Amino acid sequence: MRRKIIAFWMFIVFIVMASFKIVPLEGADELYNYFITNFYADTGSNNAVSGIYLDYRAYDTLFETLLLLVSVIGIIYFSRHEGDY
């Protein structure tokens, strides 16, 4: 019964979220126009996605690879039961 009540409320929330526009995204093309006009001149890469995550957002890639390294270290730490390796 509890699950059905929660599912009913979730359905109402879905109807409300789908019927209204929450974030107005139509006018958000300033960054898009900047990137598609001069990504090749700035980064020297023919692939825009690769150019963005390796040049414009180098900090993003740097700390994201750090996150993968830290998660691997955390997995090795957590999966060590009773002193085996």
Added chain:
Amino acid sequence: MYSGFIDGSIVAIALFIIGIYGLIARRNIIKSIMSFAIIQAAIILFFLNINLPENPLPPIGDATPMADPFPQALMITAIVIGVAVTAVGLTMFISLYHHYGTTNWKKVVNKRREED
């Protein structure tokens, strides 16, 4: 943007609501981790749907109706972060299962309260 009724953002919102339902209605730890993964997929789908032109081409070279490269570059990191979060969560769950012997959030809380 594709102007039919069922476009990507509607599907993304539906997946997000399903994940929230799994988080608050179920007390199984593995189902909570699966809900996290579903919410991750919903957020990735929503971001890829932002500012999408009609009949988009991949952002390579000088294709004219080019898809927005910026959400794609954000989401390529979010995918790896999702893998890391899921893996660490499953490993923590296995360690917790070895210690408490149950997969239920409430029983874990009760056993932890008994130990104190």
Added chain:
Amino acid sequence: MRNHSLLLRITMGAIYPFIIVFGIYITVNGSTSPGGGFQGGAIISAVFIVQYFITYEKTVSLHIFNHIEKILYLAIVIFTVLFIFQFGEITPHFIKPYYMVIMNILIGIKVCCGLSVIFYRFVLFESR
């Protein structure tokens, strides 16, 4: 996996080199075509999963993967600091494609090592 099926071993053994070539292609050509470091690394890490399914002895030393990953992270930091944060706007334009290719290869190998370590920890140590 206790008993290896013959079908899985033969088909996976035939696919094995193609996965390696496909992963290396996607990693190296990441700056001019669809692909990149993360995708290529994920594909190359599939090679290690296939190797787990088709070989009999399960002795993989994860120390080497972990050390390679740490050293490659240091190399990524050094490369980014040298080529992006040091020169900034005045980076010579002909250097940029080489920087892209080298960073894609480094990130590809690093992601491959990370995902392989995650898979082998789950399979070898958690499945008891």
